[in-house]
Amino acid sequence: MIIKEVFMKNFGKFHNERLRFQPGINIVYGGNESGKSTLYTFFQGIFFGLRRKRGVASRTDTYTRCLPWENPSWYEGSVLFEAGKKDFRLERNFESRSQEAELYCVTDGEKMSVEEGDLEILLGGATQRIYENTAAIGQLKTRTEEGLTEELREYLTNFQTEGDFRLDPGAALDRLKDRRKEWEKEEKKAREKKERAREKLLDRIQYTREEIEDLEEKLERSRESFRDIGQDRQEEKSAEDRRESSFPLVFAALFFLGFLAGCAGAIFFQLSWLIPALIFLLGGAFLFWYFRDRGEKASARSRKEQDRAIRNERKKGQQITWKEALQDKRNLLYNLQEELEELENDNEKILKAQKEVQSISLAEKMLAKAAGNLQSRRGNFLKERTWEIFGELTQGRYQRGIIDENFQIRLDTGDRYAGLHQVSQGTAEQVYFALRMAAGELLCREEELPVILDETFAMYDDKRLCEALEWLHRNRAQVILLTCTRREIEALESLGIPSHQVDLQIRAGIKSSS
Structure with missing residues (x-):
């Protein structure tokens, strides 16, 4: 999938703002309060909607934070994207009472149905949870080393126990x-x-x-x-x-x-x-x-x-x-x-109920066994691919690592295994990045989603930043990187990697494009 254009008709501080993107790496530059986080939220909301929470929680939820500054009841936007060599336009009304979405195939001039699953097919079956755990990476700069290590453990635990975030064996077993x-x-x-x-x-x-x-x-x-x-x-x-x-x-x-x-x-x-x-x-x-x-x-x-x-x-x-x-x-x-x-x-009803109970009990055993095998295979792929990506990001400084039964990550330094608490936060963030990119390859095989990064490399030094940008350039069809500095632009220029740049200012308008 390639995102070509977003139109924030009325979303947060944006009003009738149109941003265009290209394949490859896109840099969205703007200072604080320029609307980068709003744009980051728009990408999620346009594809998966924004659900308003109830009660006190609704005062600070994402839906409320992105309410239009002017005329809050008019809460709309659209996105133009390419999938399967065809262009599609998705229009969404975010207003909590309607939450309407309309999908059109621009290439064929045909209206499609979000309710019947056409959008889900175009997204390759990716759900909001998959998107949030693979393609979209938010700000990391506020994490401590200990906090990031704990988040990595939690991420791995969830992945191992909940599969591909669509097939949840635990939930399926509970339903059975x-x-x-x-x-x-x-x-x-x-x-x-x-x-x-x-x-x-x-x-x-x-x-x-x-x-x-x-x-x-x-x-x-x-x-x-x-x-x-x-x-x-x-x-x-x-x-x-x-x-x-x-x-x-x-x-x-x-x-x-x-x-x-x-x-x-x-x-x-x-x-x-x-x-x-x-x-x-x-x-x-x-x-x-x-x-x-x-x-x-x-x-x-x-x-x-x-x-x-x-x-x-x-x-x-x-x-x-x-x-x-x-x-x-x-x-x-x-x-x-x-x-x-x-x-x-x-005894027809009794025998039928007994037969159903026996069948479901057998299904529980088979599902548990199949889920174990599936998680094992996918878990192995995730680990192997994570270490491959991590090795590329570190240019061979770390070749391998292990993830034990307690989801503790240890890195192979060549002469010993070091825990994440023993390495720098930058290295730990590289592991986190590699893990999410590997999960994206595993879970989004049918349709590669654009990678959306919001200040993800803020804590990277220049060397790690260049390594990450080079890897993204080689391995991802589209990257949209939101940043408040020009470090990424300068790094791409020094590496000779072409990029499309969007300059945001406080008014959230498009100031320059190349």
Whole structure:
């Protein structure tokens, strides 16, 4: 990638300022407060955006520090760059509520999509974190020797544990663990749900069985009641039949004998014929009363029989209802037992969750192993390339070095290994520079990013400065070096290395260009 032009429409102190750059080494010169750090921040913001922090932190964050001095709500800029032999223009609105970015292919006259990843492709997959840890190096002049040594250790530790800043095995493993825990919860939930359903079914089965037993008992009592009623009715009817059949005969015999006695008395004893007549009338009256009473009793028996028949019909209807209910309960019990059997055999969700847990556990092991192998290979490349670059920067004064398991760096002086605390800060900064350049080669293989240096060589002596500039000239397609002195310009002229110069003054305008 080659940055050709930046246009700070409204960014910090810059307003409608256009800066042009060329391949090779570009020197942006300006005194203090001329806007070099603002330009350094603009490079990061135009490609990756500026996120505003929340709360108290928002008062001093990068977003707030670079708010336009005039009309802060108008916060925009653009960059023209070359990638893959084509020119592209990226326009960005930094305003926190919108954070809009538009990408155009100038060569083809085509609008592209930042949201769909077109910009990420043009950057070779580089993220903001990769950019900040490889291509962009800020001011080093305020670091002490001890502080720089500690930063080197932290940088190496992060690199070894977090890979290429895109593939983070630790984060990936954490995500897998979280996913595994989710499936373990799903398995537990499925088991608990199945157990609850099983207990519910068992309760329903037990209750249905009790209902069946209760209905069977009711039906049995109803049948016994019908048998007892029938037997009592038969005995009662037999007794009535016997009474009704014997009474008329006895009455007829008594009446006949009485009537004969009356007639005999009238004939032989010359009694009044009124006696047999009276006996006849009494017998007729008695017969009238008897048959009337018998009719009433028959009517009462008939009503009683009707009432009994109605009750029996009701009982029979109740029996039929109980029988139907009993059959329904038996069918329900059968269905519940089948449902319980199906539930016992239904382990699909549990088995699926178990399978997912096993698969994720296997993936965790494989990822951990693969990450270890990947980090080992990349770690070896990083170390080897760091020492190569460091050897070139020092013109062979230091050929090799070691980085131990505690990420302590030691330099091979030829007769012994010296720790960074035993060498000068300039040498330690050369190690830091070599390490970042090696990381850039490793992480930005698809698209080399321009190297952005903000007062990076402020603590270098003239010799180290020339060595660094020569290495950058040979190995990097574009370098943008921001400085407040003319040391870099003079060094490049003495080395015969061409450069493009941009002179910034306090007004942040382009004063001269060559």
